Amino acid sequence: MKPPLNELVVLSGKGGTGKTSLVGAFAALADNPVLCDADVDAADLHLLLNPRIRERHDFYAGHKAAIDQEKCIRCGECLNWCRFGAIAEELTINPLLCEGCGVCWQLCPVQAVNFPDNLCGEWYISITRFGPLVHARLGLAEENSGKLVTLVRREARRLAEAKGSGWIITDGPPGIGCPVISSLGDATATLIVTEPTVAGQHDLERVAALADHFDLPAFVLVNKADLHKPTAQAIQQFCDHKGYPFLGHLPFDPDFTRAQVEGKTIMEYNNRKLHQLLTEVWERLSAAIQKRKAKES
Amino acid sequence: MIVSVASGKGGTGKTTIATNLAVALDQPVQLLDCDVEEPNAHLFLKPVMEQSTEVYLEVPEIDPKLCTLCGKCQDICQFNALAVLPAMVLTFPELCHSCGGCFLVCPEGAVKSQQRLIGLVETGSRGQVRFAGGRLRVGEAMAPPLIRRVKENIRRGNPTILDAPPGTSCPVVTTLWGSDFVLLVTEPTPFGLSDLELAVGAVREMGLPLGLVINRADLGDRRVHDYAAQERLPILLEIPFDRQVATAYARGELLVETFPAWQQMMKQLYKQILTISGKSDPK
Numbered sequence: 213m214k215p216p217l218n219e220l221v222v223l224s225g226k227g228g229t230g231k232t233s234l235v236g237a238f239a240a241l242a243d244n245p246v247l248c249d250a251d252v253d254a255a256d257l258h259l260l261l262n263p264r265i266r267e268r269h270d271f272y273a274g275h276k277a278a279i280d281q282e283k284c285i286r287c288g289e290c291l292n293w294c295r296f297g298a299i300a301e302e303l304t305i306n307p308l309l310c311e312g313c314g315v316c317w318q319l320c321p322v323q324a325v326n327f328p329d330n331l332c333g334e335w336y337i338s339i340t341r342f343g344p345l346v347h348a349r350l351g352l353a354e355e356n357s358g359k360l361v362t363l364v365r366r367e368a369r370r371l372a373e374a375k376g377s378g379w380i381i382t383d384g385p386p387g388i389g390c391p392v393i394s395s396l397g398d399a400t401a402t403l404i405v406t407e408p409t410v411a412g413q414h415d416l417e418r419v420a421a422l423a424d425h426f427d428l429p430a431f432v433l434v435n436k437a438d439l440h441k442p443t444a445q446a447i448q449q450f451c452d453h454k455g456y457p458f459l460g461h462l463p464f465d466p467d468f469t470r471a472q473v474e475g476k477t478i479m480e481y482n483n484r485k486l487h488q489l490l491t492e493v494w495e496r497l498s499a500a501i502q503k504r505k506a507k508e509s
Numbered sequence: 510m511i512v513s514v515a516s517g518k519g520g521t522g523k524t525t526i527a528t529n530l531a532v533a534l535d536q537p538v539q540l541l542d543c544d545v546e547e548p549n550a551h552l553f554l555k556p557v558m559e560q561s562t563e564v565y566l567e568v569p570e571i572d573p574k575l576c577t578l579c580g581k582c583q584d585i586c587q588f589n590a591l592a593v594l595p596a597m598v599l600t601f602p603e604l605c606h607s608c609g610g611c612f613l614v615c616p617e618g619a620v621k622s623q624q625r626l627i628g629l630v631e632t633g634s635r636g637q638v639r640f641a642g643g644r645l646r647v648g649e650a651m652a653p654p655l656i657r658r659v660k661e662n663i664r665r666g667n668p669t670i671l672d673a674p675p676g677t678s679c680p681v682v683t684t685l686w687g688s689d690f691v692l693l694v695t696e697p698t699p700f701g702l703s704d705l706e707l708a709v710g711a712v713r714e715m716g717l718p719l720g721l722v723i724n725r726a727d728l729g730d731r732r733v734h735d736y737a738a739q740e741r742l743p744i745l746l747e748i749p750f751d752r753q754v755a756t757a758y759a760r761g762e763l764l765v766e767t768f769p770a771w772q773q774m775m776k777q778l779y780k781q782i783l784t785i786s787g788k789s790d791p792k
Binding site for chain 2: 225227229254255309314319355386389392415439440464472
């Protein structure tokens, strides 16, 4: 019988707390996982997993308007319609500011606006030493990151189902906006990696509220906990009080950076203490997620 | 002078630089927190908040008495925020980008204005620093319209510092647009370098001058320095890792107040920004 499929999405709210390093560790610890980098804006997981790209696809989403200057009669109506400030006085459209709403394209009295499909980036299916990786690269200064997140997660799920994998481990984006919301639909659980700082704590509270909003269990782990123990304790109390399962404290350890410099996950770097801590974290986390899933079904 | 502090990778020290720079300048300054998803600048600046304003997006609501189900609103909407059914038009306000297209095309005037709350803009001050920051409503997806509202607080003249969100996509572009200079804060690690390359690409695409701050400069490797040399990117400041600084930051302290050397370091940084951008602040 195939194991039930779980997707764990690793989030943080605040950037730089250690999401990707932990996803790397879980990639090494999970049994037969499919890996997914949903931080399409600033993807980094590939730097630990050294993927060999097997499939490469263009990602088209939305449109960008452009004015055909030969057809334009300079009535200036589009300038009044555009709510995004994308049209300059001289009636040219700045693609960086164009939202792709199509109002100028549809309403131009002489059809002088073109509205081509927008190539926003690329996405890939790769092989890594721990399993397949679905990842992407959003074009510079592009929109539609939410749609690309949805796409890479859908592909990861398809791969996982095809190979009978029990785990998708997804590296999520920072923040709580569009790409984060797209990384949560249909997930099994989220792990929020935070740090013992006023900013880490503040941002944890917001991203945990977002997980609640989507009715998703949120596990919490404090990374670099020894940098400020009182705040690490306060975060643990907050989680106990709010009912977010608390997974523990990880120490600040420059070996995370050293492993990264060598292109390794921390589980492949010689640091027994971290290996033991992370193995325990993964065992508790995976068991808790499986138990919850069993209860649901 | 408008300086955006951005990074690509999160957690490199944007907010630390933005807040300390603002306080160190010893003159009337504006500090705007444009990281509306996870705003943190106020935790360090601790301004006295004066005003909190709810921000709404105009979204459509269809008046069924006037609607003839002609379908023009559905046709113009690129975001699937309106669906014309056999007997009514359904609206999906959370998908609406507020482009106003449906209001313009409805021949019957049946599209009425409704509001969707997207967040708050809070303003306040501390000493010579005027503060404004956005706070996206939890569950709301669209940060750019709120960022635009935060930026409406910019008053030309005094130095203005924008604390940008991480990444390189639309919230970052919305923040950086109109800046005179972009300070990219990075760290010398493979993740830092990879995200720095993306951020540099985005800033160059916007045609803005930029400079680097390398934080925790002694942890990691030399590849960020090599990249900066190769791309001729000026490194304006390098900050070594210091556990005391990390602890002060963790507590929410302003480093310029705890460590006198930071005051001078930030002033010097601003001087360099003025030199490189060839701009000055009116006296």
